[in-house]
Amino acid sequence: MSPDARQRSLCLARARIWGTPEWNPNTTRESAFRFGEEAIELLQTDLTEDEVIALVCRVYSRPVGDPRVEVGQAGICLAMYAENIGVSLDEEMNHHHNLLNDASPEQIEKWRQKHTAKLLAGVATGGRL
Numbered sequence: 001m002s003p004d005a006r007q008r009s010l011c012l013a014r015a016r017i018w019g020t021p022e023w024n025p026n027t028t029r030e031s032a033f034r035f036g037e038e039a040i041e042l043l044q045t046d047l048t049e050d051e052v053i054a055l056v057c058r059v060y061s062r063p064v065g066d067p068r069v070e071v072g073q074a075g076i077c078l079a080m081y082a083e084n085i086g087v088s089l090d091e092e093m094n095h096h097h098n099l100l101n102d103a104s105p106e107q108i109e110k111w112r113q114k115h116t117a118k119l120l121a122g123v124a125t126g127g128r129l
Helices: 003-019 028-044 049-060 067-084 089-101 105-121
Strands: none
Touching (some): 067 089
């Protein structure tokens, strides 16, 4: 296995710890909700709500893209954004993976409660609670 493939496997394995089984991240729809929430929270640090709404309207006025292309472009843009604000994307991902690995039962329960609120608001899919 190449170093890149090993890194990808490690990243996916760690990400699944966060999502399995309580939040069912193995569905495209749930993954989209989760990514969208994090992306909007990141946008919120730099853009106004009106700017984000205008951006959403522009995106939805155009044809749907190829998910493979969009994933690559999102990754590149995230790396560029991190660089622009002086954040190491690799360090932040490693830090959050460690938080997931070391989560206490109390923290996991907080995540379950947050997910329940998302389900009730219609911004998440099933998964076991």
